[in-house]
Amino acid sequence: MKPRSKRLLLLGSAGALLIGAVALVLTAFQQNLVFFHTPSEVAEGKAPQERAFRIGGLVEEGSIMREDDGYTVRFAITDTAHVIPVTYRGSLPAMFQEGKGAVVQGILGEDGLFRATELLAKHDENYMPVEAQFALDQAHKAQQTVQY
Amino acid sequence: MKAKFLVPLAIFLALAGFLGYGLTLNPSVVPSPLIGKPAPEFRLAKLDAPDERFGVEDMRGEVWLLNVWASWCVSCRAEHPYLVELARSGGVPVIGLNYKDESDAALKWLRDHGNPYVATVTDNDGRVGIEYGVYGTPETFLIDRDGVIRYKHVGPINRDTVRKVLMPMIAELSSAG
Amino acid sequence: MIAELGHFALILALVLSIVQAIVPMVGAAKNRIALMSVGRSAAHGQLLFIVISYVLLTYAFITSDFSVKLAASHSHTQTPLIYKITGVWGNHEGSLLLWAMTLSVWTVAVSIFSRSLPEAFMARVMGVLGWISAGFISFTLFTSNPFERLLPAVAEGRDLNPLLQDPGMIIHPPLLYMGYVGFSVAFAFAIAALLTGRFDAAWARWSRPWTTVAWIFLTAGIAVGSGWAYYELGWGGWWFWDPVENASFMPWLLGTALMHSLAVTEKRGAFRSWTLLLAISTFSMSLLGTFLVRSGVITSVHAFAVDPARGLYILALLVLVIGISLVLFAWRAPKLAGGGSFDLVSRDSSLLANNVLLAVVTGAVLLGTLYPLFMDALNLGKISVGPPYFEAVFVPLMAPVVILMMVGPFVRWKRDGVARIVRKVGPGLLLSVVIGVGWAFAIGHVTWRTVLGLSLAAWVLLASAKLLQERFADRPGTALAVRLRGIPGGWWGMWIAHLGIGIFIIGVTMIGSLESHIDVRMSEGQRAELGGYTFVFRGAKFVEGPNYEAARGLIEVFRGDRPWTTMTPEKRFYVASAMPMTQVSLDIGPFRDLYVSLGDQLDAETWLVNLHIKPFISWIWAGCVLMGLGGIFAASDRRYRRLAERAAPADAARQAG
Numbered sequence: 001m002k003p004r005s006k007r008l009l010l011l012g013s014a015g016a017l018l019i020g021a022v023a024l025v026l027t028a029f030q031q032n033l034v035f036f037h038t039p040s041e042v043a044e045g046k047a048p049q050e051r052a053f054r055i056g057g058l059v060e061e062g063s064i065m066r067e068d069d070g071y072t073v074r075f076a077i078t079d080t081a082h083v084i085p086v087t088y089r090g091s092l093p094a095m096f097q098e099g100k101g102a103v104v105q106g107i108l109g110e111d112g113l114f115r116a117t118e119l120l121a122k123h124d125e126n127y128m129p130v131e132a133q134f135a136l137d138q139a140h141k142a143q144q145t146v147q148y
Numbered sequence: 149m150k151a152k153f154l155v156p157l158a159i160f161l162a163l164a165g166f167l168g169y170g171l172t173l174n175p176s177v178v179p180s181p182l183i184g185k186p187a188p189e190f191r192l193a194k195l196d197a198p199d200e201r202f203g204v205e206d207m208r209g210e211v212w213l214l215n216v217w218a219s220w221c222v223s224c225r226a227e228h229p230y231l232v233e234l235a236r237s238g239g240v241p242v243i244g245l246n247y248k249d250e251s252d253a254a255l256k257w258l259r260d261h262g263n264p265y266v267a268t269v270t271d272n273d274g275r276v277g278i279e280y281g282v283y284g285t286p287e288t289f290l291i292d293r294d295g296v297i298r299y300k301h302v303g304p305i306n307r308d309t310v311r312k313v314l315m316p317m318i319a320e321l322s323s324a325g
Numbered sequence: 326m327i328a329e330l331g332h333f334a335l336i337l338a339l340v341l342s343i344v345q346a347i348v349p350m351v352g353a354a355k356n357r358i359a360l361m362s363v364g365r366s367a368a369h370g371q372l373l374f375i376v377i378s379y380v381l382l383t384y385a386f387i388t389s390d391f392s393v394k395l396a397a398s399h400s401h402t403q404t405p406l407i408y409k410i411t412g413v414w415g416n417h418e419g420s421l422l423l424w425a426m427t428l429s430v431w432t433v434a435v436s437i438f439s440r441s442l443p444e445a446f447m448a449r450v451m452g453v454l455g456w457i458s459a460g461f462i463s464f465t466l467f468t469s470n471p472f473e474r475l476l477p478a479v480a481e482g483r484d485l486n487p488l489l490q491d492p493g494m495i496i497h498p499p500l501l502y503m504g505y506v507g508f509s510v511a512f513a514f515a516i517a518a519l520l521t522g523r524f525d526a527a528w529a530r531w532s533r534p535w536t537t538v539a540w541i542f543l544t545a546g547i548a549v550g551s552g553w554a555y556y557e558l559g560w561g562g563w564w565f566w567d568p569v570e571n572a573s574f575m576p577w578l579l580g581t582a583l584m585h586s587l588a589v590t591e592k593r594g595a596f597r598s599w600t601l602l603l604a605i606s607t608f609s610m611s612l613l614g615t616f617l618v619r620s621g622v623i624t625s626v627h628a629f630a631v632d633p634a635r636g637l638y639i640l641a642l643l644v645l646v647i648g649i650s651l652v653l654f655a656w657r658a659p660k661l662a663g664g665g666s667f668d669l670v671s672r673d674s675s676l677l678a679n680n681v682l683l684a685v686v687t688g689a690v691l692l693g694t695l696y697p698l699f700m701d702a703l704n705l706g707k708i709s710v711g712p713p714y715f716e717a718v719f720v721p722l723m724a725p726v727v728i729l730m731m732v733g734p735f736v737r738w739k740r741d742g743v744a745r746i747v748r749k750v751g752p753g754l755l756l757s758v759v760i761g762v763g764w765a766f767a768i769g770h771v772t773w774r775t776v777l778g779l780s781l782a783a784w785v786l787l788a789s790a791k792l793l794q795e796r797f798a799d800r801p802g803t804a805l806a807v808r809l810r811g812i813p814g815g816w817w818g819m820w821i822a823h824l825g826i827g828i829f830i831i832g833v834t835m836i837g838s839l840e841s842h843i844d845v846r847m848s849e850g851q852r853a854e855l856g857g858y859t860f861v862f863r864g865a866k867f868v869e870g871p872n873y874e875a876a877r878g879l880i881e882v883f884r885g886d887r888p889w890t891t892m893t894p895e896k897r898f899y900v901a902s903a904m905p906m907t908q909v910s911l912d913i914g915p916f917r918d919l920y921v922s923l924g925d926q927l928d929a930e931t932w933l934v935n936l937h938i939k940p941f942i943s944w945i946w947a948g949c950v951l952m953g954l955g956g957i958f959a960a961s962d963r964r965y966r967r968l969a970e971r972a973a974p975a976d977a978a979r980q981a982g
Contacts, residue, residue, distance in 0.1 A: 017681065028714045032710065071933070091924030095905065157654070166702055
């Protein structure tokens, strides 16, 4: 093979690999990105149905309840403006507590109930998950624009 | 041909740009949405006299600081001498918001380390803290005569914060009107 | 007084690091031996003072000196001694000090073991390491002083985060840092080579053992961290594609590419500018990882508390170090001559292909890690990128890497024939697919991922066996011992590490396909079945630990009717930090782990109990051990020692003459 054509072949295969990789990354992004919404956005119907997303906020005081089967937990997550009811099956993470920040991932049902598949709580009691804080800040902004 | 050797540099600079921008998105530098807004109203029990209630309304007409603290918080311990110093200088009244704490521990803490607060109210369940968008302790709010939040400091204050940030703002707010 | 001494020692270390950064560089430029050798002494002095500083900080933790803010925040009088010691690095400030100390250890190691290098080259290596050290020590001193006082002192500390009070966490950070920081040596060699223009096979031979040793540490560090996540976080997962995990994985991927690229550069003189670029980028990834963990731009369960000033400082450091290196690269690298030429079908090109693939995988992981940041910066919404993305990208890109990894060793350097290679590997590849499909049917879990994983694993095992057999067939007639001795350590290293990847893939695929898990509500005497085991709950009782209180469940496990073992998962409450913790109970076996944790307490007698069976998880750890072992064999290859011995007299002669 001539050096020139060898070079072309090398560049060609490198280019093909790169295009393949980019295509792979893009499809993977398209299928697997999880968007984040605040409880207010969910209440206003801005969140998608049938697609997983995350909600951040505070676990409402006195809202954690176990159903009789022992596995299903019901609680509510709030940004102090709106409250979204959530169900989850399984054990709660140790740091998941009422009045503390948390992020839940799952799917919103047509009945307005959020079926969580994953619960995330920060492993440090002083700080809350950034996403949860974001939701609170947004709700404050919204409330103030309404009230004042 | 030489240009291809610049590609890594270009990629890195673009990345660094994004990272730098990412830093500005940091939650602790984004100004609080509360700044310039009226301080959320509360009426809470006083720490040293649980039967009495105290609130934002009682401070109307004064420039004051609201300091969120707890006895379990090590950083609060670090900022405490500066608060005591500030209170002793008499420049500004400081109100304490005792956040998610036990009253006995909090009272003992004030006895041990000095009490810079004109009044301390108890927010044991952290409800008011939520209203104020408290991330963690300590946090300090500067509130003007009309009850509007002018400044919010996340984390412990120190001598620099007092001298370079708080005192000038307090002086300005006190002289205005 | 102790804390002030420690602070002062750190300041002295900074001064020495600045001396080390400047004086040998000047010496190299002016060709003055006396100035060049200053670098070495400065490095030794710097290590001494950092160690003093580190020991004094540890002393403050051990003696519970809570007038030191760091100790007050991360220790407690009741904390067990070992966690007082490890608590020093269980926080931002202390771990930075550990970072700086590790760098200093590496620098001194280089100064001792690389005496045979030309003095001018060595001076530049010392200079580069001095700059990095000065950057990190000043970062520690100016933004994250570990000796900050808390006056008057508090009576009691807040204790170390209970998650970090674990044997895995005792060794994970030091191992990880040895790895991260170790790549600074290859980096310093690369920069010195760019500065001197000396970039040849000898350069690659010097860099190789250092890179390999750093890689061994990083491999071990990641594996231990993963093991920690497996049993400490209580979810039973071992890898979460969390930003902080990715931060350690990206340098590993690039470091792997660098090791192989250095091999080609040494043997064949090829890929020189690519190797240089990899040496720079591998260390850059380590720095980037440090930035991501400590700046707060990315959120993660492992991240340290947020401080924008620190983020800015370390970003500036990042831009300076990487920016200058890449400018230097763009300026000097084009002058490098082409090196050995090779054919499209050759071991050279198969190594290049794998190198490029590893770099692409790194890019994809980086993109996934930073994508939430990009979206946020462009105001396109808040998103998170979870494990599904990384798996979707990682698996298809790594599969060809694994196939090529076992094809490469059969291919000749420089030029080979397609027909010959197909003859050698074709049957094995076909057989692997057959085995993979059969295996998947045998375990009753036929998905494309299981078939792919098992086929790849089969291919690695088959090819390893064939490689070994060919190697032994090399010199027929000689005694086994002679033949064994004839095989260089480097070859064994390659063989063992590649075999380790095969074992690792078996572990990952089997656990992904067969793992089972149930949550059961259990009160005393109740039983549950999972995977052929019977779990009987014997109630939970209150126990008291040194710095925690716990409910300890007692679960008897039966295999059929035979008693198997007794498991004692705990739900702990750490008093000082007021944090609850789940302590998993494990029954480790070669083909499965039983993994039991206590969930929520439902009423006085009833608990939600989480039962897991984790098939073949030990194979994941075994694979990592083999990879590390392979690294050790490769790094201890006799050639490197002979090289040092041979070069020493030559160097002495040059200096004398």
